[in-house]
Amino acid sequence: MEDWRDKQELVVMEGRIKVPYRWSAGEVGTRYLESLRDEKRFLGTKCGECGKVYHVPRRNCPHCFAECSQWVELGSTGILETYTVVRRQHPQLAPLPLPYGYGVIKLEGADTGFLHLLYEFEEGGLAPGMRVEAVFADQREGNILDVRYFRPAKGVS
Amino acid sequence: MTKQRSSRPDVNGKELINEAVRMALDDAGMTRKDIDAVVIGNMDHFEGINYVDTWSVDGSGALMKPIMKLTTGGTTGSTIAMAAYYHVASGLFDRVLAIGWEKNSESDTTGAIITAFDPFWDRPIFAGAVAGLALEATQYMHLTGATEEDAAYVAVRERKHALNNPYAHLHMNLTIEDVMKSPYLSWPVKMGDMCPRTDGACALVFASEDVAEDFPQKPAWFLGVANRHLWAYTSDPYVNQAIENGWWFPAMEWSAKELYDKVGITDPLEQIDVAELYLPYSFAGLRYMESLGFCGRGEGPALVRSGAFDMGGKCPVNPSGGVMSSNAIGATGLIRVAECVWQIQGRAGDRQVPEVKVALATGFGGCFWSDIMLLGADKPEKVRG
Numbered sequence: 001m002e003d004w005r006d007k008q009e010l011v012v013m014e015g016r017i018k019v020p021y022r023w024s025a026g027e028v029g030t031r032y033l034e035s036l037r038d039e040k041r042f043l044g045t046k047c048g049e050c051g052k053v054y055h056v057p058r059r060n061c062p063h064c065f066a067e068c069s070q071w072v073e074l075g076s077t078g079i080l081e082t083y084t085v086v087r088r089q090h091p092q093l094a095p096l097p098l099p100y101g102y103g104v105i106k107l108e109g110a111d112t113g114f115l116h117l118l119y120e121f122e123e124g125g126l127a128p129g130m131r132v133e134a135v136f137a138d139q140r141e142g143n144i145l146d147v148r149y150f151r152p153a154k155g156v157s
Numbered sequence: 158m159t160k161q162r163s164s165r166p167d168v169n170g171k172e173l174i175n176e177a178v179r180m181a182l183d184d185a186g187m188t189r190k191d192i193d194a195v196v197i198g199n200m201d202h203f204e205g206i207n208y209v210d211t212w213s214v215d216g217s218g219a220l221m222k223p224i225m226k227l228t229t230g231g232t233t234g235s236t237i238a239m240a241a242y243y244h245v246a247s248g249l250f251d252r253v254l255a256i257g258w259e260k261n262s263e264s265d266t267t268g269a270i271i272t273a274f275d276p277f278w279d280r281p282i283f284a285g286a287v288a289g290l291a292l293e294a295t296q297y298m299h300l301t302g303a304t305e306e307d308a309a310y311v312a313v314r315e316r317k318h319a320l321n322n323p324y325a326h327l328h329m330n331l332t333i334e335d336v337m338k339s340p341y342l343s344w345p346v347k348m349g350d351m352c353p354r355t356d357g358a359c360a361l362v363f364a365s366e367d368v369a370e371d372f373p374q375k376p377a378w379f380l381g382v383a384n385r386h387l388w389a390y391t392s393d394p395y396v397n398q399a400i401e402n403g404w405w406f407p408a409m410e411w412s413a414k415e416l417y418d419k420v421g422i423t424d425p426l427e428q429i430d431v432a433e434l435y436l437p438y439s440f441a442g443l444r445y446m447e448s449l450g451f452c453g454r455g456e457g458p459a460l461v462r463s464g465a466f467d468m469g470g471k472c473p474v475n476p477s478g479g480v481m482s483s484n485a486i487g488a489t490g491l492i493r494v495a496e497c498v499w500q501i502q503g504r505a506g507d508r509q510v511p512e513v514k515v516a517l518a519t520g521f522g523g524c525f526w527s528d529i530m531l532l533g534a535d536k537p538e539k540v541r542g
């Protein structure tokens with residue numbers, strides 16, 4: 001088959017799978033997102049057994065396997081637990097201005113962290129353990145990007 | 158296994174699988190007829206093909222045989238090995254073919270990986286697998302004072318080892334300076350710290366103890382396996398289930414503890430002769446040595462730089478060049494096991510470590526799933542889950 005291989009480039013077919021989905025936030029997720037959208041307020045859920053406060057909220061505590069039935073109001077500042085500064089990105093997934101920070105933030109009153117974006121920081125100005133604050137979007141639509149990003153908290157070290 | 162390459166447009170996925178299967182069957186002196194069951198795996202979204210178990214029967218040899226298909230992220234290949242081991246160790250099957258494969262060249266890796274993340278809480282923020290690992294690297298440096306140069310040492314070591322391995326995808330003779338000068342992808346992780354995207358397949362024959370000694374090659378015995386998993390959201394492995402509970406990397410630390418207790422490993426550095434570890438990026442080669450019990454917390458960089466894990470060291474890590482030299486995701490974990498088998502059989506060519514009695518293989522997934530296995534030259538007294 002060597003002879004035809006010299007003349008013919010191997011066929012590679014371009015494709016794209018674009019499938020619509022409808023993901024349910026559920027009652028717990030909906031209540032959380034509604035509070036974020038309408039009141040700019042973060043809510044967590046508390047495990048009925050171990051008392052751990054989950055943010056983002058969970059319906060079930062994975063440790064105790066008990067229901068997290070109590071809602072808890074959280075602060076909109078928190079501790080940056082770890083972070084990275086993204087220098088390259090996927091063109092379609094996250095069309096965000098580079099570079100941007102990306103970190104795990106534990107909000108005041110919560111026992112767990114969540115993932116969010118970081119902006120408005122100096123080069124080398126982020127560190128695990130620092131306090132960060134939420135910057136909300138003016139137009140909020142009921143998703144996690146109703147918080148545009150976090151930034152180093154003003155006036156607090 | 159097939160030679161690991163950046164792209165294999167000369168074969169489709171099932172033909173790539175077939176190459177590895179033929180090599181495994183030939184090596185074992187078997188034909189398709191001798192196979193009792195097939196365990197196969199890859200990451201569906203990388204090739205955009207679901208039902209790979211049925212789609213691949215032309216290549217896998219699984220036509221009209223029991224098939225189990227597995228997808229567990231980066232651990233896919235190691236999970237395949239564990240499932241094949243369960244098949245034969247249970248006594249239900251005698252000869253099981255384990256196949257891991259991936260054609261990463263067909264995928265948009267980041268676009269595919271994002272489908273593994275929560276649509277509400279992670280995906281809108283998600284910046285790809287590199288940024289996720291960078292969160293771990295930052296935390297590790299913060300806790301221990303480890304440096305980017307320490308990580309670069311690992312990147313250089315792995316690529317040096319790959320020079321001895323004709324199956325490896327990358328053959329690069331790098332210096333620490335080369336790695337340090339490579340561009341940042343997601344601080345502190347640079348291009349030189351990361352694994353490549355690879356096309357490749359690997360197949361292994363698993364045999365029950367009743368038939369294991371009937372093959373032309375002497376068997377490598379499974380001494381035991383363990384695995385743990387904790388991840389629901391991206392924030393979990395770094396914070397929610399880890400540091401505050403006194404664990405740094407609970408999935409790997411727990412599985413290592415369970416496995417060492419079962420097998421009787423009290424000093425991994427002394428008792429393990431070679432390790433093929435799923436180190437997807439350089440910082441893993443520091444932190445995971447601690448999680449796997451080779452040293453205490455924060456002691457990884459010093460032990461790594463002492464050369465203990467270089468060829469000729471106390472416990473060479475990744476003589477094959479590891480994941481940082483070849484990463485055909487669904488095959489990668491299984492290749493770790495295959496390399497351990499060759500080391501035990503004394504068939505590892507230029508990358509052979511002398512007199513391997515005990516070998517450690519691991520799998521790691523971006524969701525911090527941790528599979529770990531010990532293989533040995535000598536038949537264990539009993540089966541250990």
Ligand SMILES: [Zn+2]
Pocket residue numbers: 047048049050051052061062063064065066
């Ligand atoms: Zn609980």
